[in-house]
Amino acid sequence: MKLKAIGITVALAVAGSAWAATVRDEPIQPLEAAKVTNPGKVELGKKLFFDPRLSRSGFISCNSCHNLSMGGSDNLKTSIGHNWQEGPINSPTVLNSSLAVAQFWDGRAATLKEQAGGPIANPGEMAFTHDLAIDVLQSIPGYVAEFKSVFGSSRVDIDKVTSAIAAFEETLVTPNSAFDAWLKGDDKALNTRELAGYKLFKDSGCVACHNGPAVGGTSFQKMGVVEPYKTASTAEGRAGVTGKDEDRFNFKVPTLRNVELTYPYFHDGAAQTLEEAVEIMGRLQLGRKYSQEEVGDIVAFLKTLTGDQPTFTMPMLPPSSNTTPKPRPFEK
Ligand code: HEC
Numbered sequence: 001m002k003l004k005a006i007g008i009t010v011a012l013a014v015a016g017s018a019w020a021a022t023v024r025d026e027p028i029q030p031l032e033a034a035k036v037t038n039p040g041k042v043e044l045g046k047k048l049f050f051d052p053r054l055s056r057s058g059f060i061s062c063n064s065c066h067n068l069s070m071g072g073s074d075n076l077k078t079s080i081g082h083n084w085q086e087g088p089i090n091s092p093t094v095l096n097s098s099l100a101v102a103q104f105w106d107g108r109a110a111t112l113k114e115q116a117g118g119p120i121a122n123p124g125e126m127a128f129t130h131d132l133a134i135d136v137l138q139s140i141p142g143y144v145a146e147f148k149s150v151f152g153s154s155r156v157d158i159d160k161v162t163s164a165i166a167a168f169e170e171t172l173v174t175p176n177s178a179f180d181a182w183l184k185g186d187d188k189a190l191n192t193r194e195l196a197g198y199k200l201f202k203d204s205g206c207v208a209c210h211n212g213p214a215v216g217g218t219s220f221q222k223m224g225v226v227e228p229y230k231t232a233s234t235a236e237g238r239a240g241v242t243g244k245d246e247d248r249f250n251f252k253v254p255t256l257r258n259v260e261l262t263y264p265y266f267h268d269g270a271a272q273t274l275e276e277a278v279e280i281m282g283r284l285q286l287g288r289k290y291s292q293e294e295v296g297d298i299v300a301f302l303k304t305l306t307g308d309q310p311t312f313t314m315p316m317l318p319p320s321s322n323t324t325p326k327p328r329p330f331e332k
C-alpha cells in the first residue's frame with residue numbers, strides 16, 4: 001500500500017516536470033497561484049480590506065472601489081469618494097497588482113504596502129487620518145487580539161495595518177485562464193479566433209508594452225505614441241512623480257489580465273468597451289487601423305486572460321466596542 005502510494009507520487013512528479021518543460025516561449029508567461037506563508041496575516045488583511053470603519057463615513061472600504069466580485073474594480077468611469085465626491089481617475093484592478101513595477105497609474109507608490117496608506121487618508125477617497133483609523137481599530141477588542149496574534153504586540157499602528165493589507169493583496173492572483181492553459185501546452189485551450197487574436201496582438205506590437213505574466217505592469221509608456229490622446233482628464237501621468245517633461249502623459253501600462261471584467265478603460269475611464277479600447281490602442285500606439293474583424297479577434301484573445309477569481313469566505317468583522325469613535329457619514 002505504502003509502496004504503491006510512493007509510485008504514484010513519483011509518476012506525478014515526472015508528469016509535472018514534463019508539463020513544466022512544455023511552457024511555450026512567449027512574451028507572456030503563465031500566472032502562478034500565490035503561495036501563502038502567513039495565513040493569519042492574510043486573514044487580518046482581508047478583514048481590513050473589507051472594513052468600512054477605516055473611512056471617515058464608516059461606509060467606504062477598499063472593496064467599495066476595488067470590488068472583488070467585479071474583477072477588483074468599481075466599473076465606474078472614475079470612482080466615488082467620501083461625500084459622493086467625483087474621483088479624478090479610473091480605479092485600476094487590485095487583482096495581480098503585486099506583479100506590477102509600482103502602484104498607481106503614475107507609479108507614485110513603490111509597493112503595495114506603501115500604496116495601502118494612501119486611500120485611508122485621501123480626502124477624496126476614505127477621508128480619514130491614519131491616527132483616527134488606528135484609534136478605531138485599537139478600540140475593537142477582536143482586532144487587538146488579532147494584531148497581537150499576527151504581530152506579537154497588541155499595539156495597532158499604520159505600519160502593521162498596511163503590511164497586513166498588502167499580504168492579503170498579494171494573494172489576489174488569478175491563475176488558470178484559458179490562455180495560461182495554452183501557454184502550458186494545451187493546444188485545445190484556445191479556439192481559432194482567440195489564437196488569431198493573440199497572433200495579431202503579438203505581431204502588431206501590443207506585446208512591446210503589454211508583456212510578462214500580468215500582460216502589462218512592467219513599464220511606464222506614453223499614452224498616444226503615434227497620435228495624441230484627447231481627454232478632458234488633467235492627469236499628467238509619470239511627470240507628476242519625476243518632474244521630467246518627457247514623462248508627461250506616461251502611464252503605467254495596465255495589466256490586461258481579467259480585462260473583460262475591468263471596464264471602462266484607460267486612466268480617464270473614457271473607453272466603455274473592450275472593442276473601443278483595442279481600436280484606440282491600435283491607432284494611437286501603433287498607427288494601425290484594424291478592421292472590425294481584427295478588433296473582434298483581439299478582443300476574443302483578451303477574454304482568454306480571465307483567470308480564477310479569488311474565492312474565500314466573506315470575513316466577519318469584529319464588532320465595534322462602546323468606546324469606538326462613531327462614523328461620520330454626513331459630516332463635511
Ligand atoms: C474611493 C475609491 C477608492 C478607495 C476607497 C480605495 N481605492 Fe485604491 N484606487 C482607487 C483609484 C481611483 C486608484 C488609482 C489612483 C491613481 O492611480 O492615481 C486606486 C489605486 C489603487 C492601487 C494601485 C493599483 C495599480 O494598478 O496601480 C491599489 C493596489 C489600491 N488602490 C488598493 C487600495 C486599498 C488597499 C484600499 C483600501 C485601504 C483602496 N485602494 C481604497 C480608488 C479607491
Ligand code: HEC
Nearest residue numbers: 205206209221223251253254265266267277278281282285
Ligand atoms: C507603447 C506602449 C503600448 C502599446 C504598443 C500598446 N499599449 Fe495598450 N496601453 C498602454 C498604456 C500606457 C495604457 C494606459 C493608457 C491610459 O490609461 O491612458 C494602455 C491601456 C490599454 C488597455 C486598457 C486597459 C485598462 O485597464 O484600462 C487595453 C485594453 C490595451 N491597452 C490593449 C492594447 C492592445 C490591444 C494593443 C495593441 C493594439 C496595445 N494595447 C498596445 C501602452 C501600450
